[in-house]
Amino acid sequence: MSLDEYKVKYELWDNLRQFFTIGRNLIGELGSAPGVSFNGEFMNVMVDYLNNLYEAEKNKTPIAMYNFCVPPELFYAADIYPLCQEIGSVALAIANTQTHMGYIDYAEESGLAREQCNAQKIWIGATLQDKTPRPDMMVYASQPCDSTNILYQVMKNYYNIPTFTFDIPYWHYDEKNEFYDERTLPYLSGQIKKMIAFIEENGKTKITFDKLKTTVENSNKAREYTLEFLELMKHKPSPAASLTPFTLYMTLMAAAGTSGAVIDYAKWCRDDAKEKIKKGIGHISENYRKKEEKFRCFWVYIPIFFDPMIFSWMEQKFQISTVMDMMGYQMAQPIDTSSEESILTDMAKTILEMPMARQSRGPMEYYLDDVVKIVKDYQIDFCIWGGHLGCKHSWAVASMMKKLIQERTGVPTLVFEVDTMDSRVVKGKEIRKTIQNFVTEILQ
């Protein structure tokens, strides 16, 4: 396929298809590249997901845009194409084709502030130039941050399409009690019922219980494998490449509820990790000659999207396995499919447990407890907090968290500034230097 053949309709989406399709074909020819998390199975899920948008348009299937804190299962159950905006923005930053920076510039030239999050500005910049697919409806949640909240209002205002919003309650912290209080679940499951009515009405479709059950059973399979895999990541040395948890998160965000590639990928991750543990080999020793895992890192915040190779650089140069990252840390459990009520209640839990949303939409203690638990469970030697400039809520507790993580676990945390989607703010080279100094001076 020539490059021009990828250019079908929407520059942003076409670029993503090109990146993932070429990447998949390349990996297919070369086998898995050392240290690269983006293996063929992962690429399959992404390519399918991206291609399906064009299929949906061809078949006149309604398209629903949603933010990454809304699970896609209900759209799949309604035969609606779920267009996750952040996959478009973030994956384009991962592809690092430079076009995404043009979109950021365009959004800022139109009047959006520099400090607004690029996870939405990329899409907005492209949309203003007619380079994105147009959804028929939109669903978004008030979590995890103000930027999401207001920039989805900007998109709603631009598209002028039917929109459903979730109000995610702020949770009161009680260390003695469950994560969910008695009010939160019914409040949220009530909203899910309304969302179902909304998509049925605007998608001119019907979600039957059987369809919902089948969809959820699919997503349960993928989630079960994912959770098993995350357990295996506790093993020392780490059986999988850094960022694998993040890739699983991405695939669930796009395709949870479908059969096929998303389940295959999660199963492959689980089986591969299991096999390595059985054979007594770790990811680093397998991929980098005569090297063994030396340190285990928890990436406290979102990965550096524009330079994901930083993680394999850390593996190669310092034998550091980033065994967990915040986006990859899945807490949502498989959904009880015994009744419609149980599905809705558990789906409400899934929304509350969404990576990043879980840590961001309540008091700092939830975040801190998660970090402390991860540090202990995954035998972490240090944490790295690449604080994304758009995330003001996170920056506001970075200093306090660093102190408390040290106090409660004895583990140091490196904190630095970065725009995870715009390499012009802090370059990958500078980040590497910062990590190198930290590793050299603090740990060796």
Add this chain to the structure above:
Amino acid sequence: MSIEDFYEAIQPVPTKYMKNKKVIGSFCSYTPEELIHAAGLLPIRMNGRGHKETALGDSFLSKFNCTFCRTTLDMILKNKYDFLDGIISLNSCDHIRRTWDNIKYEHPPKFSHFLSVPHHASPAAIKWYTDEIIKLKNHLETSYNIEITNERLKESIKLFNKSRTLLKSLYEKRKESELKITGTDAFAIIIAGTAMEKEIFNEMLTRFLETYDERPKVDYDRRVMVVGSLIDDIEYIKLIEDLGAVVVTDAHCFGSKYVWDMVDETKNPIEALSERYLKKIPCSRMIGKNVNHDVRRAFIKSMIKDFYVDGVIFESLKFCDLQGGDNYMMIRELKELGVPTLELDREYIISGMSQMKTRVQAFLEVLA
């Protein structure tokens, strides 16, 4: 009643008006102040007026957080708010809720409470906030050994509604072409209402309104509206008015968004509070069907019409995503309607005044 009396109430905290009662600070206009009043306490809005530093606040927050939060946290950590008996915080925005996380660990007040405010105003959301208000009520009752009866609460609601009515009549007078109050003085009065006992404030404002017609006429050449998030410093309004315009109205959380809507005195008082606070002219954090950008736009458009506004100045605290995004939409929409607009980014602690002055001057020239 002289306007200077109101100015005394907006001096750096604690003012002389904060000496007679136990004082509870709150961070946002979504706090049901009536309940605090019914507990025999004085509710005031947290502010950093007169404070000129953020260094200590900065060491906990970051340079990406708004300077209102950095200033108030700095003051709290430097014991300048130790005269407070307690603080109530909310999930108003990312900056405020996370500032609260820092306060809890570093300088916990004697009484503290966090309100989970929905982003919707649906029946379910109103029920949610009703429960939150009940929790606050119980917490106040246990902490201060007082019973907040429905009667007491109804009395407080009546008092606060009276305050809103008086303030709205002040706004009404600013619709007229012959003005007898500047925007600066009007704003000083409104802010004073967030920093003193409502009983005294209502009395002062009643007397002021009675003598309003005797005041000298204000000279001005253009009528301006100020839209934004958190603005509680009259210097910004004064800057605009020193250049010959008059600020006739506003849409921000220390102004009309604080004043506008009444609590229904015929309903169960707690439910009525929940309904009023969620359904009031919405802050840009709100995304519900009946409380969203469309409602804010309609409100601003009606203000422009009713107050004969020539141009709108949008102010936004740097790093305020919510207001920044809302301003972005509103400016485009007003431009389409042919309403001249100016957007001013600012820091909470006054800085860059000469640059701001130049921009406002150029804007006023456009209006001319």
